[in-house]
Amino acid sequence: MQISLTVNGASHALDVPANTLLVDIIREHLGLTGTHVGCDTSQCGACTVHMNGSAVKSCSILAGQADGAEITTIEGIGTPDDLHPMQAAFRECHALQCGFCTPGMIMRAIDLVEKSPDLSNQAVREGLEGNLCRCTGYHNIVKAVLLAADATRA
Amino acid sequence: MYQFNYHRPATLEEATRLFSEADDGFYLSGGQTLIPTLKQRLASPSDLIDLSGIEGMKGIEAGNGVVSIGAFTRHAEVAASGVIRETLPVLSALAGLIGDAQVRNMGTLGGSVANSDPAADYPAAVIGLGATVHTSSRTIAADDYFQDLFETALEPGEILTRIDFPVPDRAAYRKFPNPASRYAVAGVLVADFGGSIRVGVTGAGPCAFRATAMEEALSADLTPAVARAAEVPAGNFNSDLHASAEYRANLVRVMAERAVSDLLAE
Ligand SMILES: Cc1cc2nc3c(=O)[nH]c(=O)nc-3n(C[C@H](O)[C@H](O)[C@H](O)COP(=O)(O)OP(=O)(O)OC[C@H]3O[C@@H](n4cnc5c(N)ncnc54)[C@H](O)[C@@H]3O)c2cc1C
Ligand code: FES
Ligand code: FES
Numbered sequence: 001m002q003i004s005l006t007v008n009g010a011s012h013a014l015d016v017p018a019n020t021l022l023v024d025i026i027r028e029h030l031g032l033t034g035t036h037v038g039c040d041t042s043q044c045g046a047c048t049v050h051m052n053g054s055a056v057k058s059c060s061i062l063a064g065q066a067d068g069a070e071i072t073t074i075e076g077i078g079t080p081d082d083l084h085p086m087q088a089a090f091r092e093c094h095a096l097q098c099g100f101c102t103p104g105m106i107m108r109a110i111d112l113v114e115k116s117p118d119l120s121n122q123a124v125r126e127g128l129e130g131n132l133c134r135c136t137g138y139h140n141i142v143k144a145v146l147l148a149a150d151a152t153r154a
Numbered sequence: 155m156y157q158f159n160y161h162r163p164a165t166l167e168e169a170t171r172l173f174s175e176a177d178d179g180f181y182l183s184g185g186q187t188l189i190p191t192l193k194q195r196l197a198s199p200s201d202l203i204d205l206s207g208i209e210g211m212k213g214i215e216a217g218n219g220v221v222s223i224g225a226f227t228r229h230a231e232v233a234a235s236g237v238i239r240e241t242l243p244v245l246s247a248l249a250g251l252i253g254d255a256q257v258r259n260m261g262t263l264g265g266s267v268a269n270s271d272p273a274a275d276y277p278a279a280v281i282g283l284g285a286t287v288h289t290s291s292r293t294i295a296a297d298d299y300f301q302d303l304f305e306t307a308l309e310p311g312e313i314l315t316r317i318d319f320p321v322p323d324r325a326a327y328r329k330f331p332n333p334a335s336r337y338a339v340a341g342v343l344v345a346d347f348g349g350s351i352r353v354g355v356t357g358a359g360p361c362a363f364r365a366t367a368m369e370e371a372l373s374a375d376l377t378p379a380v381a382r383a384a385e386v387p388a389g390n391f392n393s394d395l396h397a398s399a400e401y402r403a404n405l406v407r408v409m410a411e412r413a414v415s416d417l418l419a420e
Contacts, residue, residue, distance in 0.1 A: 001160055018160035042190045045256060054259040060189045061260065064160040064204055108255065129336065130254025
């Protein structure tokens with residue numbers, strides 16, 4: 001089927017089988033491999049991207065559902081020289097070990113901070129319910145999100 | 155995932171026509187249950203009919219003691235809606251407890267209630283508030299809607315379009331979430347309609363149901379202790395690795411006790 005979508009500001013027109021997942025469009029068709037596939041069963045959040053301004057699991061969205069959408073992936077939020085405040089906070093707080101969950105964590109965390117101005121430690125933990133990390137034990141991730149939230153508010 | 159044809163109709167008529175023309179059609183709403191099912195190859199539809207383009211299935215309205223919500227309304231929209239938070243706060247709170255943020259950003263009211271997972275949250279509200287389910291061809295009372303495990307009164311091809319929730323004087327929902335999935339191991343919604351109490355239970359049985367003995371006891375004496383002491387027959391309750399039927403029956407009493415406390419504190 002024919003679909004068109006905007007990814008990180010660039011428009012793309014694609015011809016893909018109807019059973020193509022958004023994450024496969026991002027990784028295989030557009031070569032943006034920063035978005036990871038962890039579980040492939042809608043549980044882990046490693047594949048989280050923004051679709052029309054909200055965090056979604058791109059492994060659980062079909063090509064047709066993404067037709068006409070604006071997508072932002074981890075590649076679209078900052079550059080190595082000019083990190084997004086959330087990326088800078090993750091580096092600052094050592095909020096990653098293997099880094100596999102990190103792109104999804106960061107995309108969800110940005111959405112969380114944008115939508116909930118006053119975040120408590122508990123609210124961050126609940127807000128990251130859909131993202132699993134097998135390395136860090138979450139403490140430093142929560143610290144990083146709170147730091148970035150402060151930086152965004154300041 | 156098997157191959158299928160994808161359609162996005164603009165009207166209900168077109169959607170039901172596509173369904174009747176398909177060998178094995180499936181409606182697609184938020185996809186948060188259906189897409190994982192397709193990926194596991196537990197279903198192999200010939201045609202997916204995406205309901206996202208149907209204007210009449212969207213929107214939230216309140217008036218005349220009813221909150222009316224289009225089936226294609228995402229959980230996150232219900233959780234954040236000013237109108238619902240104002241008039242039926244129990245429902246926005248319930249929607250905010252479903253799964254996780256990413257699931258709430260895609261999943262819809264209609265998809266959840268059409269699917270009728272035994273552990274889904276919305277069915278407790280449909281039952282507990284005595285909602286009316288509107289479809290492409292008729293209206294169905296909540297008490298007639300849920301029938302068995304993943305089985306509802308919907309006929310093949312019938313589309314759930316909108317749900318009207320009566321606004322109670324006060325209500326509260328409590329669930330014991332599965333710590334991994336957040337689905338309800340047991341969830342209870344208690345609503346007070348002028349002293350007449352309705353209790354909707356999810357998670358415990360094959361589908362959502364009214365705890366009638368508890369309703370009678372609470373209508374006579376609305377206290378947490380009465381909810382805790384009420385009779386909850388565990389006969390057909392689910393037993394799995396998460397909880398036995400007896401444990402679920404006890405959870406229903408405990409969740410009801412807490413819901414009544416919340417409701418009285420309003
Ligand atoms: C990780 C995870 C955690 C979750 N946790 C919870 C939870 O805690 N509580 C909870 O309640 N749910 C939970 N869910 C399920 C979620 O709420 C789904 O969004 C919901 O069950 C289905 O809604 P949907 O819009 O995604 O429907 P879809 O997946 O698109 O459809 C579900 C089924 O309903 C049919 N259907 C859809 N819409 C209609 C309609 N309008 N008329 C007729 N048939 C229709 C479809 O054909 C399909 O068979 C979770 C899901 C995931 C992936
Ligand atoms: S890969 Fe999408 S949720 Fe795990
Ligand atoms: S840093 Fe390894 S999974 Fe999170």
